[in-house]
Amino acid sequence: MGEPNDMGTPLEKSTAVRGRERLPLRLARGALRLYPAAWRERYAEEMLHVLQQHRVTVWTVLDVLVGAFDAHLHPNLLPERVTSMAYRIRTSEIMVFCAFVLFGLCWLSVNFVRDPLPPWEEATRLHPELLTALTIEQAAGGVAFLALLAGGLPILFSIVRQAIAGRRWSVLLWLCVPPIAFALLIGYGLLTVSASTVRQSSAPNAPLTPLAFILQLSLLLLFVIAVILSVYAIARAVNRSTLDTRLLRLMLWPAAIITLAIGVGLAATIALTAFSYVDAPQLGPGNLAAVAVVMGIATVLAVFALRRGVAAARYAR
């Protein structure tokens, strides 16, 4: 068993065949999508090469369809689950990232809930437990952010390196989406800053003018769109890259820290809400309760994703 033998068929043959049998080849390609994901990850590209060189007929299409059916019937025969488990770990980590973003939005919202600040400062001075809960909530956000950097930067570095080496420019384009989206958002904010802060009178608590209100609302809407677009773009870039299973498994640690921090943040926000109801109802704890509900969703998502990722990592051993 030495070096691989002649690996293929003359290009002229495949080109001629391709021209004559375009429809069956297209159908066979389509039939490839019917195979289970684990099978496709392992064999789809190879089989596509074979189909491009093969004399594809209606029988070939039927054979591929039967093959797809057979692969579904025998899941125990599917290529070693290391590949699909790596995929599960990767998608779990993307889900933890999404949970982090949701948590981050809630974390920022707590600062908005505290506007105007003076009543909060007064309340935290009188009731130290409010300050403790608030400090823990803020610290949890900081820890989650640091863990995201610890886990995300090595993955980002690996994706960029791979994309440059493999000339996969589409991956790099996806990675450009977040900075571009936020640059546009900042540009819009700077352009509208003077008009969006105009109040109906000179009194400090006077309501905003209708135009200022609309501009602030549009800024908020654009911020949400920028966040959603950025999360989607990062998820696409990660999904389109082949990441080393060892790296993915290692990154479950930062994912666990993020999940823990989100959970602590949720507990602190619930405590903050409860203390506000008891000690300082004038602060409007209803808004905090709404934030806690969304944070709860982020926590459930993070815990589910982490458990899924850890289970996949155990399986991939």
Add this chain to the structure above:
Amino acid sequence: MPTDMSDLGRFSDVSLLILLSLASGPKHGYAMIEDIEQFSGTLFEPGTLYGALMRLEKKGWIAALPAEDRRHPYRLTAEGAIALERQLATMRQIVTVGAERLSLA
């Protein structure tokens, strides 16, 4: 590791031809199809080929080599060689018995 082909079901004949093709050296999928057609006159369709390759890989009789141009060449493993040898021995015995019985008839 078992070297019996019976559990390969309808893929046992295909598998035998694949093992035989790989006995002369590692090959990609299409090179196997061409080789098998050349030495046996049987033309495989890709769905059948990959159904068998999946089973043979699972049994550890063949192994994928690092990808070249996003295609993996496959090689025969030591277990695969033993399985092939056993199957060929059975076939040799069948041929012998068949020849003897025909000459008696």
